[in-house]
Amino acid sequence: MPTTMFIFLTIFLTVLLYLISRKIFLRTKNPIFNPVLLSTTIIIIIFHYTGITFEQYKPGKDIMTFLLGPATVALALPLYLNRTVLLQALFPIIFGICFGALATLTTAILLAKLSGLDALIVTSIAPKSITAPIAIEISRLTGGDPAIAVAFVVFTGTFGSIIGPSLLSFCKITTPIARGLAMGVTSHGQGTATILQEGALQGAMAGIAMAVAAIFISFIAPLYIPWLVNL
Structure with missing residues (x-):
């Protein structure tokens, strides 16, 4: 079971990579650098080379998925x-x-x-x-x-x-x-x-x-x- 600190780090990493990807997209206006696609690709590469498994990432992912509800309501x-x-x-x-x-x-x-x-x-x-x-x-x-x-x-x-x-x-x-x-x-x-x-x-x-x-x-x-x- 991942520790609380590890869960926090996976969430932080995901949000940080998305923000960086979004900045790249806004600067280039190139569809290839879509924030979701780019950040997801980088996360997969990082996890592949660091050995982090999806099961270890899942608790953080579940928290972020839960927050999709309030984010949708914000629309x-x-x-x-x-x-x-x-x-x-x-x-x-x-x-x-x-x-x-x-x-x-x-x-x-x-x-x-x-x-x-x-x-x-x-x-x-x-x-x-x-x-x-x-x-x-x-x-x-x-x-x-x-x-x-x-x-x-x-x-x-x-x-x-x-x-x-x-x-x-x-x-x-x-x-x-x-x-x-x-x-x-x-x-x-x-x-x-x-x-x-x-x-x-x-x-x-x-x-x-x-x-x-x-x-x-x-x-x-x-x-x-x-x-x-x-x-």
């Missing part, structure tokens, strides 16, 4: 500050979020099926664009594997946060509301954190998109995912 602040914009376009925003969430879910399943993947893998991939805690429960309800589901959630969030802003710019999508909604629906928490660096409005829209998409998919997933997988 309510930019949302509150931009509530007027939200209320002015409430119906189009909610409709866009639900349609986007349904599109990402359907596309993931169909592409996985066309690739000839096993039904278990297809079912586990389905909730890839939903925040991890909800994706785990959805995978359990629909017959998927929670571990596989989490892996795809993390990959989707990381990949989306790397290419998302550049892809939106390439597609000439410059409206802050649209950029925020797109990142929140497709890349959940990591995408929200990335787009928040562009502005409070983008972050607020991404936050509401992440929450509404998760609620919407939670309602339809138990019936929709098995039906589409077995179609």
Whole structure:
């Protein structure tokens, strides 16, 4: 069992590497230096050469994971500050979020099926664009594997946060509301954190998109995912 000091050091190391990675990203503006990807890669390299195991890192990781809850709630602040914009376009925003969430879910399943993947893998991939805690429960309800589901959630969030802003710019999508909604629906928490660096409005829209998409998919997933997988 790791000591309290060791747990503190792993948390400190993780936070420090993330802050350094974030500074590098803000200075270079290069998607390759995405803070989550860069800091995670450095941590893996350090642990590999120092012999630190995941079991030793897990207690610190659990504490940081627990703090994701308050961090997510903190997204309510930019949302509150931009509530007027939200209320002015409430119906189009909610409709866009639900349609986007349904599109990402359907596309993931169909592409996985066309690739000839096993039904278990297809079912586990389905909730890839939903925040991890909800994706785990959805995978359990629909017959998927929670571990596989989490892996795809993390990959989707990381990949989306790397290419998302550049892809939106390439597609000439410059409206802050649209950029925020797109990142929140497709890349959940990591995408929200990335787009928040562009502005409070983008972050607020991404936050509401992440929450509404998760609620919407939670309602339809138990019936929709098995039906589409077995179609």
